Amino acid sequence: MERKVITIYHGPQHPGITGNMSVELDLMGETITRARTHVGYLHRGFEKLIERRTIIQAFTIVCRICVPEPDPNEANFALAVERLAGIEVSERASYIRVMVLEMARLGAQLLWMAGQSGSVGLGTVGQWSIYDRDLILDLFEQLTGGRVYHMYIYPGGVRRELPDGFLERLSALLDYLQKRLDAYDRLFFDNASFQKRAIGVGVVRGEEVLRRGFSGQVLRGCGFARDLRRDNPYLLYDQLEFDIPTQSAGDVYARALVRRAEMRESIRILRQVIAQMPEEGAIMQKLPKHRKFTLPKEDTYVAVESARGEFGYYMAGDGSEMIRRMQVKGPSLIHAFSLLEPLLVGEELSNVALIMNSLGICPPEIER
């Protein structure tokens, strides 16, 4: 019998796609013979918009570059402006920033868990983890006034003081999440059906990841203990104790196990932040007024470790109140093109969502 190659589009409207993008697949039966990533469904022109806004106005745009985890964008923007403008941030504000970034990381991992479990048909896990993420969003709402887009980490510090009793509520939430992580182990990570689907699927080779510039769980799932919080410390991460979890198999399951361990490390970091945070101190430096806030004619590159890998901002000033150029480098661009396309070849159609989720691809940051 003659076997015919058919072409289908997986996305942009598909529950197994991690956002508004599509993958064009050539199929021989159920097996993928060629995969091509297509983007362009979500272009909002953030980088260009920012060139026409003052520094303070541009600050409100950057969080929208990544919906699951907006805070690394805010941190990057603030760090780049502070470096160019020569602004020092207080210790208390730095601790609050670390707290926000780790809360966001936990929330992003819980959201990932919902997507990854959904891709193998384990719906209950997603319902649990979305509820637990909502508890983190409740705290964000109390702290920043918003649930998803916080617009809180601001050049010069953070925008609001901690509400009364906030650290106690955060501590109680961490106690709760610590127990929930054990439940997730039983329900998801040690679940035989997930193991059968994830082990040996989407394998990334060790030598490949370094040569192509991959980051995050892709790198750590291959045994490389690379993390910007340790390798190129920013804020106060060099004063906090945490481990960089690794796995060696390089498959979907290895990346899931790395994320499982990272959630526990985030809780560990947050407990240290709660214990060490100074009780008093300024949270915001005095800044020039809106139209008087200028950047010198210099450029810089800053990067933080997001829940999915290296998130970097290139920023250039031209002496005016506008930012001359800002360029965003998220992990998704490399992962969605250089990694996903070859990784899907030879895989079954049913594994596309599984592999995409494990790479943590987020289309908004590709089309910024």
Next chain:
Amino acid sequence: MKFELKNSLAPLSALSKIFEHPQTLCYPEVKSETVSGYRGFHINDLSTCIGCANCQDVCMNEAIDMIAIDKDKNPKNNSGCIPRIDYGRCCWCSLCTDVCPPDSLKLESECIWADDDANRFLYQPKDKPC
């Protein structure tokens, strides 16, 4: 990796949740608690608004216009205008409230607004929620 029987049985522990109370709220009978400082809809204390248009200047979405009013205005309001918000453009960043010199413009959580007329989303905030 060796597949163990306990890994097949462990997910059944989720069944214990059947006997727990649901975590969802039965809206609208039960509402979630309002949060102090929530970035919701605007209110503007007209007795203190000085019509300076700082909010209009800082708004990156150009969502704020200054509209002339005749009554209820602050005697110190030299421009005779108060802000009008286009909720089709507003992104609730609260920069406008940050730069308000008399602190008259605020965001609050009381207002719930649904309307099928797009023009109704051009809103002039007053002292009380809509």
